Amino acid sequence: MGRTPAGQTRKRIYEFVRRRLLEGTPPTVREVQQAFGFRAVQTAREHLEALVREGLLAKAPGRARGYYLPPAATPVPTRLVPLVGRVQAGQLTAAIxxxxxxxxxxxxxxxxxxxxxxxxxxxxxxAGILDGDIVVVRRQRTAEDGEIVVALVGDEATVKRLRRRGRRVELRPENPAFDTIVVAAEEVTILGKVIEVHRYLEHLPLIPAP
Structure with a gap:
């Protein structure tokens, strides 16, 4: 019986390790050796190290189960993100x-x-945020100076760039036609930081709320 080409064996090892990692049970090098019937554990280690060099796996040094999927190889899950209302980017509007x-x-x-x-x-x-865009916001009560936030002033919300000036807060637009909102720091509640902007040219793929 002929030998299996190294590339095919390595592909099978990658699929085996990937499946185990996604299941939350990372294998040891010896478990890879046993799963593929290698005579020496070094053979399994060489295949795993080759997968690391190819960027398909990553390795945490000093750990028996130290192989893991790099971020680019890990599937990104789908989340149902609530669209909670509208924010006036030119003037303050009703709260969320x-x-x-x-x-x-x-x-x-x-x-x-x-x-x-x-x-x-x-x-x-x-800042590339236009009328009708959807902004995705990470919920947080604080933000760094210069970040784009959703801020609540009284009972009204707005999207602006945050600037701190001592005991006052500036909510700055990114359009010279609009004025900066200046208020006392205690009058502002940060609802979150804008982390993504989505623009839909046609139908908004909205899943109805129950």
Whole structure:
């Protein structure tokens, strides 16, 4: 019986290791040796190291079960992100409403950390956020100076760039036609940081809320 080409064997090893990793049970080198019937554990190690060099696997040094899938090789799960209302990007509007529905978006973040808002107005056009865009927001109560946030002032929400000035906060537009909102720091509640912008040219693929 002829020998299996090394490339085919390595592909089978990759599929074996990948399946185990996705199941949450990373194999040891010896388990790979036993699974493929290699006489020496070194043969299994050489195949695994070759997969690391090819970028298909990554390795944490000093760990028996140290092989893992690099981020590019790990499937990104689909999350149902609630579209919770509209945000006026030129003027303040009513605070976040009940969900209009859900968007199926790929993200590694848990669903509970995310929500989406529909933007109205052009005050953030300089940052590439246009009227009608959907912004995906990571829920958080703080933000770094210069980040784009969804901020609540009183009972109204807006999308702006955050600037801190001592005991005051500036919510700056990215369009010179609009004014900066300046308020005392205690009058502003950060609802989250804008992490993605989505633009749909035709139908918005919205999943109805129950």
């Amino acid at each position: 409403e009940s969900p209009e529905g859900y968007l199926a978006l790929r993200s590694r973040r848990p669903e509970r950390e995310l929500f989406a808002l529909r933007v109205r107005g052009d005050s953030m056009s300089g």
